[in-house]
Structures are given as structure tokens and as C-alpha cells.
Amino acid sequence: MGKSGSRDLIQGTLDMLILRTLLRGALHGYAIAVAIEQRSGDELRVEEGALYPALHRLEVAGLLKSEWKLSETNRRARFYRLTSEGEKRLQDEASNWERLAAAVARVMEAV
Amino acid sequence: MNWFLKLRKRRMLESELDEEIAFHRNMRASDAAAGIVPPPFGNPTRIRESMREAWTFGWIETTLRDIAFALRGLRRNPGFAAATIGSLAVGIGVTIAIFTAADDLLFRPMPYKDADRLVMVWEANPRLATAAHNVISPGNFLDWKTRGRVFEDIAAFSEYKTNLSDGERSEQLRMQSVSANFFPLLGVRPWSGRIFTEAEDLASAHGDSLVLISYRLWQSWFGGEASAIGRRIMVNSLPRTVIGILPPDFYFRNREVDLWGPIGIDPAKPYRKTSGRYMMAVGRLRRGVGLAEAQVQMTGLARVLEIENPVFDKNWTVLLEPLRSSLVRDVRKSLLLLLGAVGLLLAVACANAASLLVARNSSRRAELAVRAALGAGPARLTRQLITESAILAVLAGTGGILLGWYALAGLVRMAPEEITRTAKISMDWQIVVFALILAAATGLVFGLVPALIASGGVAAEMKRGNRWGSANRGSARAGLVAGEIAVSVVLLAGASLLFRSLVKLTNADPGMNPDNVLTLRFSAPPARYKEPQRGVQLFRNAVDRIGKLPGVRSASAVSYLPFDGMAAGTGVTIGGRPPALPGEQPNANVRTVLPRYFETMGIPIRLGRDFTAGDNTRESPIRFIVSEGFVRKYLNGEDPLSKTISVEMDHPNPFGEIVGVVGDVSEGALGKAPEPTVYYVHAHLPYAGMTLLLRTRGDPLGLAAPVRQILHELDPAIPVADIRTMRNVLGETYARQRFSAILLAGFSISALFLAAIGIYGVLAYSVSERTREIGVRLAVGADAGRIVTMVLTEGARFVLAGLAVGMAGALGLSRLLSSLLFDTGARDPIAFTAAPAILLAVALLAGFIPARRASRLDPVLALRME
Numbered sequence: 009m010g011k012s013g014s015r016d017l018i019q020g021t022l023d024m025l026i027l028r029t030l031l032r033g034a035l036h037g038y039a040i041a042v043a044i045e046q047r048s049g050d051e052l053r054v055e056e057g058a059l060y061p062a063l064h065r066l067e068v069a070g071l072l073k074s075e076w077k078l079s080e081t082n083r084r085a086r087f088y089r090l091t092s093e094g095e096k097r098l099q100d101e102a103s104n105w106e107r108l109a110a111a112v113a114r115v116m117e118a119v
Numbered sequence: 120m121n122w123f124l125k126l127r128k129r130r131m132l133e134s135e136l137d138e139e140i141a142f143h144r145n146m147r148a149s150d151a152a153a154g155i156v157p158p159p160f161g162n163p164t165r166i167r168e169s170m171r172e173a174w175t176f177g178w179i180e181t182t183l184r185d186i187a188f189a190l191r192g193l194r195r196n197p198g199f200a201a202a203t204i205g206s207l208a209v210g211i212g213v214t215i216a217i218f219t220a221a222d223d224l225l226f227r228p229m230p231y232k233d234a235d236r237l238v239m240v241w242e243a244n245p246r247l248a249t250a251a252h253n254v255i256s257p258g259n260f261l262d263w264k265t266r267g268r269v270f271e272d273i274a275a276f277s278e279y280k281t282n283l284s285d286g287e288r289s290e291q292l293r294m295q296s297v298s299a300n301f302f303p304l305l306g307v308r309p310w311s312g313r314i315f316t317e318a319e320d321l322a323s324a325h326g327d328s329l330v331l332i333s334y335r336l337w338q339s340w341f342g343g344e345a346s347a348i349g350r351r352i353m354v355n356s357l358p359r360t361v362i363g364i365l366p367p368d369f370y371f372r373n374r375e376v377d378l379w380g381p382i383g384i385d386p387a388k389p390y391r392k393t394s395g396r397y398m399m400a401v402g403r404l405r406r407g408v409g410l411a412e413a414q415v416q417m418t419g420l421a422r423v424l425e426i427e428n429p430v431f432d433k434n435w436t437v438l439l440e441p442l443r444s445s446l447v448r449d450v451r452k453s454l455l456l457l458l459g460a461v462g463l464l465l466a467v468a469c470a471n472a473a474s475l476l477v478a479r480n481s482s483r484r485a486e487l488a489v490r491a492a493l494g495a496g497p498a499r500l501t502r503q504l505i506t507e508s509a510i511l512a513v514l515a516g517t518g519g520i521l522l523g524w525y526a527l528a529g530l531v532r533m534a535p536e537e538i539t540r541t542a543k544i545s546m547d548w549q550i551v552v553f554a555l556i557l558a559a560a561t562g563l564v565f566g567l568v569p570a571l572i573a574s575g576g577v578a579a580e581m582k583r584g585n586r587w588g589s590a591n592r593g594s595a596r597a598g599l600v601a602g603e604i605a606v607s608v609v610l611l612a613g614a615s616l617l618f619r620s621l622v623k624l625t626n627a628d629p630g631m632n633p634d635n636v637l638t639l640r641f642s643a644p645p646a647r648y649k650e651p652q653r654g655v656q657l658f659r660n661a662v663d664r665i666g667k668l669p670g671v672r673s674a675s676a677v678s679y680l681p682f683d684g685m686a687a688g689t690g691v692t693i694g695g696r697p698p699a700l701p702g703e704q705p706n707a708n709v710r711t712v713l714p715r716y717f718e719t720m721g722i723p724i725r726l727g728r729d730f731t732a733g734d735n736t737r738e739s740p741i742r743f744i745v746s747e748g749f750v751r752k753y754l755n756g757e758d759p760l761s762k763t764i765s766v767e768m769d770h771p772n773p774f775g776e777i778v779g780v781v782g783d784v785s786e787g788a789l790g791k792a793p794e795p796t797v798y799y800v801h802a803h804l805p806y807a808g809m810t811l812l813l814r815t816r817g818d819p820l821g822l823a824a825p826v827r828q829i830l831h832e833l834d835p836a837i838p839v840a841d842i843r844t845m846r847n848v849l850g851e852t853y854a855r856q857r858f859s860a861i862l863l864a865g866f867s868i869s870a871l872f873l874a875a876i877g878i879y880g881v882l883a884y885s886v887s888e889r890t891r892e893i894g895v896r897l898a899v900g901a902d903a904g905r906i907v908t909m910v911l912t913e914g915a916r917f918v919l920a921g922l923a924v925g926m927a928g929a930l931g932l933s934r935l936l937s938s939l940l941f942d943t944g945a946r947d948p949i950a951f952t953a954a955p956a957i958l959l960a961v962a963l964l965a966g967f968i969p970a971r972r973a974s975r976l977d978p979v980l981a982l983r984m985e
Contacts, residue, residue, distance in 0.1 A: 036142070037143055038146040056140075081149070083142060086139050086142075
């Protein structure tokens, strides 16, 4: 396991971030990892040991679909895209997360 | 779903994953070249492992791989596999064999309605040693039936051997005569046909009678034909009509009974005046009436009957005994003992398996550590270890069931008749499930616990870089083996005690010479030999002709063989004395014999003479021969040959002269004081059925054919039954003791064997752990003898500790055995010296092998090992 401490992602959160990242279109695994890191302003690091199992888990759960296509560098890569079920799940998770984040924020401000 | 397809798909997925990872790395590499900091990449093997677990069908594949891997591991280490599987299989096999027997006899419900409310109702006479569970009088039975408040109902029955024939075939069968309420009382309905009514029961005393047959007889004799019901058959030369067939699993007290007829007890008859005690009764207690309460009430009724019938019932009371207890009375204790012993053996087997697994897992820590480094998660490792334990358990369970099957077959063959007669001892699926659960539990507990310790400890172990194993685990193993030794000593001591007792029993003087005596049962059916003296004549002729056969030294006959569990007993009056007070009258066993009985049986004549042919006629005056015990007990040193006695067997009972005194035969129970016995000659007390006896020069069984031939010539319609040698008859009396002794010996040898494996295992493991240390010692000049002593001393610590605990336990437990021992103290010094001596010898042998291996180590190789 990596030793990146607070920058490790808890599993459920990683699932949500993957779903969110795929909302704008199909991506391969590496692009997903890079996208998450960049959009988090390098605050979050995605470890592949977590990423690929998560992708498969989500695919098995029917939230993602994958297919092999040519990448931007003209190499074969597996692209993941969201299913309609995945979109629905993302909405649920996002609203849950917002509530949770707001609640945590309120507590922290109160102190 | 077809998992083969899944596996193919799985291979495809695997290559896709590889490609995906390769792509990822490639991208990372090109990004790095472009100066972009790439996201980290983890351990690819670890990713694959967890990916595989995410695929839904992963578990099948993982399990198959685990199984294949475990089997490979077991094959690589066959000694370990054989010892572990063998230990558990022996433990499980023996346990299920004994448990099956005990379950049948002690625990399995009997095939009757509410069987726990069924009781045997005996008469008992506290003044007679042999009358603790006495057969009963029909007179008393009728009073119990009408006046006993504790019974819902009470039925009478008796059992005897009969001859079934239809003019062409004949067969010797056992029959029970029962009262009409017998089957309803047990809650048993005929499988087909009907049972007889009260009226038919009563009528049976006169003329034509009815009979029910067993399912087995219906199949064998009647070929399972529906027309069997209504068929007329000859039972003991009397016609009977078959009216019903009983269910296949029905039996009452004896599985070998095939015929049930009416007993025909007539309440109008004065039974107390005309007959003695000869039948049995089974009662159903009223709901809510406990055994103790019922016993109190019946004792009260018996006291009333004693007052009403001051002669017949003097000193007689009633004893209630639960039906099951009455069947296993003498066997129960042996069985519980064996059950306890088998529990101990199972404990030894489990300890052995546990100790082997612990040793194996600790020596595998390096392997486990490597596998963890290669990416196997802790859950993965634990599952691998559990799979291995499960495989061991399944193999041991299967082996145990097979072993148990054979053990049970041997057990049934060896078992005394008193066990096999009352129970159908067979393995059923419950026992098989029990064995599998037992195997699984042992495998998991003793495989999983060490596995968890091992896999938990791997990380820490890796950091320490320690391959020396931890000392406390070694001492835990030594503790297990010390426990095995203790249990083995207990079993060995028990077996030695039983064997000492058996040897003494076998060598005890029975008061007769059982060698070269052939016995066979032969009956003159009363239906055709209406005049008893015709039967007497038949036997006279038979004995005369048999006595003349070449190879026969002498021939005779007796009403009931000694050591065969039956004898008539009755009151005796001694001539010239005032009538004894009621209840204080002398009592004796009574046997009817033909002349030369004592010579044939090898019973010495101490005084006077044998019966002669002249005595064996109705016209001659009645004369008696008595046993030494009779003289000792009742004649107060007076000259027996001047005395006359009267024996209450017939009506009237004239006084007759005592013409001889013969040696005591210690029948009943060998080693108990012999019962006083009075012998009649056949003509004066004619029995229809007698046992013929012949003393032969060579093998007694060789004469069976010519004897049969003679008897066939005398009366072709009479079958010959129960051809046995007197040796066998005698052997049956201590069959139970022999059975217990052999079984306990078998257990203790198994336990000893397992303990030897355990000792060897601990020492061999310790030697391999200490290779380096031993190498140093050898290098600095220790000689082989010192190393051997060192290893043996290490073993001696736990062997002696186990021995001490075991001896203490054996001394404490041996009192449980005392009632099973004959002429052997529960702390017999020989048995208690033999047990530890045998164990020490075996321990020394088991310890010597690893010790020698240690002493032969090459110091250079030993030191280079790390």
C-alpha cells in the first residue's frame, strides 16, 4: 500500500469520483487517474492498485461499460463509460456527499 | 452456469488485464519523459490478486487452485499427510463404530409408542441371590392386572423355541406367546392381517390356535405371498392358522423371534396352586406416574398379595424396571466404559493431528512469508491454510467412515449374543453426518487456529528475519503430546486390568471339563408323545445308540445345560426335619439328567454313585443326587447319603433318598458361589426337550453328522437344533468380558501408536530446529552418545510428566472398572506396572529415531544450513 497518508482515497469516494469523471465521456484507466489528480489540484492521488479493481467492481455492478478502442496515442486501450444506472448512482452519491460535506463543514466552523 | 466457459473467459480477461496494465505503464513512461509527474503504480501482482477476487467466478478458480496446491503440498510431505490423516481416521473410525453400537443399545428410541412409559414387571425374592429379576406367576400377574393402579395396561408374554413345519420343510424358530393386549399396549399394528382378540386368546388354551408371523418369516418361508394369511402351519406339531404379519422393524426384546401366538391365561384358573413362575410381563405406566411412585404402589400391592397367599408369595415382591434398562442391564456399564475410552482415544487422535498441524505450519512460516511478499493478502493465505485443513478433514473423515464400517462389522461379529440379540447394530446416515462434522470440526479447529497464528505472525517474523521458530510453540506441542501419553496410560492400564481379569476368568475352574463335549438340543413334541414316558424312552434309545458310536466315550442328556443361562429353581424339604418356616425353606436349582451325565460332563462324583439305568424307570423309587454346595449349605455336616429330600417340582412330591454327591459347577457367573443343585433322573421328572451330550475322543463336531443320522432314524420329524461344543457354551458366558477387554486393548494400542507418532513428531521437529546448535556441539567434540542422551532427555521431560498424570488418572478411574473385574483388584500391581512399562518402551523407541538422526549430523553441513 502507498504511504501517502491523508491523500489516500477511501473506497466509496473513489467510486464516486470515477463516476463523476466519466460523466463527460468515455475514458481509459490512465486518463481517469490523471483527470482525478488534475481536477483535485494534485491533492488526490489515485493508486492503480485501487483504481482497476474499482473499475471492475463498478463494471460488474452494471454502473460502467467498457470497450477496447484506440487511444489518442493510437494504442489499444480499454475505455470506460457511464451507464444510465451509473448516472443515477452518481446523483445519489453526489447528493449524499454534499450533505455530508456540508455537515462536516458546519461542525468545523462551529468550533 | 457452465464454469468451464467461465474459466475460458477468465483467461481472456487475464490477458486483457495484462494489456491494460501494460498500456498504463506505457502512458506513465511517456508522460514521465514529457516531464509530467505520473500517478504511482502499485504492485502488479497485488493488483492481479485483488482483481481476481473481484471477478464473480473467482472463488471457484481460487478454490480449485487452492485444492490443487494443497494436494501438491501433501504429496510433497507424505509422512505428515499419512500421520495426520491416519490419526484422525483412526480416532473417527473407532468413535463412530462404538458410538453406533452405543446409540443402538442405549439411546435410539425403541419402535413402540411412548416407549419411555414401558416397564418390565418382575417378581423378586430378596432371599434368593438369583431371583433379583425373576420370571412371574400368572396368578400374581392377574392380580396386578386387576388391582394394580399404576398401569394403563399390563401384558404377559413368554418366549421359547419351537419347530415350524408344513409336512415338507421344518425349521427351528423362536416364538413368543403373548396376551391379546400385548400389541395394543406396545402401540404396534400388524403390517397385514389382524391380531387375536381376548376371546381367541382365552380359547387358545384348548384346541386350534392362531399365530402371527414376522415380516422376515413371511418373506423367507411364505415367499411374501398374500395367501400366507389364512394358511395353516404346524408349530410344535400342533396346527395353527396364520392371521397376521408384523411390521418389518418390529421386535420385542429379541430380534430372532418369528412367531407370536396367544398365551391363553385364564383368570378362572388357580395358577398359584398348579404352576410356578415362568412368564414375563410388560406394563405401560399411566401418564404422569413416575417409576419411583409406581414401584412404591406395586410394592404395597405385593405385600397385600403376600398376606393373601402366605405360602406361594412368601418373601416375594415386585420389581419394576424400565424396558430399555432391562435389555442392557449388564451391557450398559461395559458400553459406557467403552464410550468413555473411545472419547479418550478421539482426544488423543485430535491432539496428535493438532500437534502435527502446528508443527507443519510453523515450519512453513518462511514459505508463507514469501507468498505474502509476492502479493498474497492475509485473507488469501488463511483461506489457503483452511483449504488444506478441510482437505485433510475430508480425507480423514472418509477414511474414518470406511474404517468405522469395518470396525463395526468386526464388532458385531465379536460381540456377545446378549448385545446382538436385542439390537440391530447398523451404521446410518446420522452417524455418517456425525463423522463428517467431527472431521470438519477437528480439521478446522486444529487447522484454522494454527493457521491464524501462523499468518498473523508472518509479518512480524519477516521483520525479525527469524527462522528459529519460537520456543513456546514447541512447549505447547510437548504439552499436547504429554496429554496423549497420559490418556494412553489410562487406556493401557484399563486394558491390562481387563486382560488380567479375562485370563483369570478363562482359567477359573468351572467344576466340569468342557473339552471334547458335543451338545445338541432335541425335543419330543408333546403333541405326539402324549405319554411322557414315551419321550423318556425316546431319549433312552437315543443315548444308548449314540453311546455306541465309534469315537464316543460316553453319552447322556440334561434338561438345561449349565452355563446356558437357564435353570429351574425351587424349594426343597429335608426329611426328618420339622417343616421350615415359610420363606426359610432351602432352595435349589433342579436339573433332570440321564445316567452317565456326570461322567460325560466331567463333573466328579464325591460320594455315593451315579444314576443307573435301573433308576431311570417310572417304577423305581425316586432318588436324588445333590451338589457339594447343597450339602454344605443345608445338611450341617450330616451324612448326606442317609438323608431323604422332597423337591417341589411336581405334584405330589414324594421324599426320595440321596444316592450321590457331585462336585459344584460354578455356573451362572464364574467365580460366584455355586448355587446348590438337585439332580433328578429323567423318568421321574420327564422333560419333553433335553440337551444331548457326548464326550468324544477327537473333535466333537466331527460326530455331529452320525448323531443327526441316528436321531433321524429314531424320529425323522424331529429337528436337531443348537449343535455346539461345550467349550463354545462356556465361552459365551465370558463373551462380554472378552469383548470389553479386546476392545479396550484395541483402543489402548491405537492410542499408544498415536502417542508414539506424537513423541516422534515433537522430537524430530525439535532436532531439526536445533540442527545448528547440535552442529556446534558436535563440532566442539560432543560424541554421538551425548547427543542421543540430550535428545532423549528432552523427550523424557514430557513423557515422564504425561506418565505421572496418566498413572494418577488411571488409579483414580480404575475403580469404575471394579465391577467388571473378576478376581483382580482395581489397583492390581501387575497391570499398573505393565502399563507404564509398555509406554516407556514405546516412547524410548519413538524418541530414539530422531535422537540417532541428530547424533549422525554432519557438523559442517549443519552449520552451513542457515
